[in-house]
Amino acid sequence: MKGILLVNLGSPDSPTPKDVKPYLDEFLMDERVIDAPKWLRAILVKGIILQTRPKKSAKAYAKIWWEEGSPLIILSEKFTNKLKKHTDMPVALGMRYGSMSIKEGLKELEDQGVDDVLLVPLYPHYAMSSYETVVVKTLEEQQKGFPKMKVTTLPAFYKHPDYIQALSMSIQDGLKDFDYDHILFSYHGIPERHIRKSDPTKFHCKIDGSCCKTNSVAHNTCYRHQVYDTTEMVKAYLGLPEEQVSSSFQSRLAGDPWLKPYTDYEFERLAKEGVKRLAVITPAFVSDCLETLEEIAMEGKEEFEEAGGEYYKHIPCLNDNDAWVSVMAKWVNDWEQTGKLNPVTCD
DSSP, rough: OOEEEEEEEEEESSSSSSHHHHHHHHHTTTTTTTTOOHHHHHHHIIIIIIHHHHHOOOOOOOOOBTTTTHHHHHHHHHHHHHHHOOSSOOEEEEEEEEBBBHHHHHEEEEETTOOEEEEEEOSSSOOEEEEEEHHHHHHHHHHHTTTTTTEEEOOOTTOOOOHHHHHHHHHHHHTTOOOEEEEEEEEOOBBBHHHHHHHSSSSSOOOOOSGGGGGGGGGGGOHHHHHHHHHEHHHHHHHOGGGGGEEEEEETTTTTTTTBBBHHHHHHHHHHHOOOOOEOOOOOOOOHHHHHIIIIIIHHHHHHHHHOOEEEEEOOOOOOOOHHHHHHHHOOOOOOHOOOOOOOOOO
């Protein structure tokens, strides 16, 4: 029997230092998030970061926490429950980090008789610290606990026409009654070295402004290329003016060069260049979470206004948007009927 495993990022069980600390420990000790040798990673994470970060992060989570629980968990569950109504296959939800584990998701499917799983990483773009770590962890759990289970993975869908349409219409809806001067596509940041590590050619990705525009097999695993593709396709779909749209990267850590331009710097630059009405969208996520609700919707608004901006609009992620649910239902039902997927490959 076929079944679907949706996997998102995850969340602490509560916005308290006690629950945030083990969540951050699991997240930051992932070798695809902080890709230092394990001994060095342990020193950085357990010896330094976890001594202060849990308290600070708990305060941030408390600002966005809903009465029902973690926004990312609640939104992912709503999406899952809607998807179940559009397919005859069992659908389970797991998280890469936290107590709602991938292992539990696979067990839930096994208990329903599933032995052929479509893994859906809920990330539009390929990055080793998001999409790739979900795939690796799922295959590890499958091999350890579910050896007879077959796993097929949905490719990154960053430029699939169905996704672009759903995202574009969601943005258009978010822009109703907001006369913007500029739209900023803010994507989650990653270290530049992750781009080079993910390059199968080991020479194409130079992050010099031209490599993303030169056709290469490297684009299939290049986060930078893929996010810019998403921006360009949405811009074309909605007919947005070239001079009123740009992309940036948020959520960096100190110490290493990360993808630029930085979102917080862009808030200041745009405001100082005369942008008064700014709309911001965060397409690296399909579900709103700490990085969108606190860092962008709250802190971003403050940064933009402090720099001279006047009106700020945060456009929500796709979340459980009905059009987005229909897109995913089409993809998974096509897989059920044909056993095939339409992968997104470079042009």
